[in-house]
Amino acid sequence: MAVTLDAFDRKLLAEVQRDAQVPQNELGTRVNLSTAAVNRRLRRLAEDGVIDRYAAIVSPEKVGCPLTIVSMVEVESEQIDLLDSMKRTFEQCPQIQQCYYVAGEWDFVLILTARDMEQYNDLTRQLFFSNNNVKRFKTLVSMSRVKVGLGVPVDIDG
Amino acid sequence: MAVTLDAFDRKLLAEVQRDAQVPQNELGTRVNLSTAAVNRRLRRLAEDGVIDRYAAIVSPEKVGCPLTIVSMVEVESEQIDLLDSMKRTFEQCPQIQQCYYVAGEWDFVLILTARDMEQYNDLTRQLFFSNNNVKRFKTLVSMSRVKVGLGVPVDIDG
């Protein structure tokens, strides 16, 4: 599953995770490689799925979603088809940025973004109260998004 | 803080959040605008901070970070400088993808990525056990990353 990456690949990945807009010739001077080599490596990293995709990161506040909420959900039954159905529901909800199926005191952890508490209450009704398989859930309202990203460390370690 | 967005802006934001690599002329045909208009709007969205940045999303598994963990932390004291110091520590840790300062039963929620459990244990020592201001913490190990993204809904609602 994992892929072999050399020091150049790692540097490139670190760069493009931070900023995917810097041109390949600039990347070349930063990592000490020709533009063409950078081009080939980035293409290969994308082909191999190391780079999953390129995305614009938009500011939630600026588009009227100032509220970030962490919800934890415990299910009634862990029957496969019930779980799958819940996963699909969570995946499809546009306000759910992230959903992790976890082991421990809870079964799902969700990161949500919402316009206001009213919208979150609505979501709560749709996602939790009207779902028979939700035993209980807990809400943690974010007061500050201290760090937000999907960056993966590639610097030295594996 | 929020910004006024028309239907064109919203469509463009939806597109580039999903895939930032589609060229502006293609975006133009999709949203019914000339290439130049798309160019101008994207530039303005970036200048206004609506688009925070462009980033490559890399697959954690492929680079040897198959483990995703959600940690919740309760602090001993909420004294400002102690909190700030913790926030800085969390921000700087490369394995911490996200850190939310929350209200409720816990004070911080962290999303971490790690090579293996041993690395997580090390992090645990560095971040939690050796920090006097950590009263307790809880670990939820992700078995499945059902949905992972930073996408913000821009379709219809504000």
Place this chain on the structure above:
DNA sequence: TCTGAAAATGGACCTTT
């Protein structure tokens, strides 16, 4: 690694509302 063609970006300028 270099060179050059094709593609994409972004500015100039004019037109519309």
Place this chain on the structure above:
DNA sequence: AAAGGTCCATTTTCAGA
């Protein structure tokens, strides 16, 4: 003024030698 469209220059990407 604010925003769109067309055209053109510049920059960037990317393949072949």
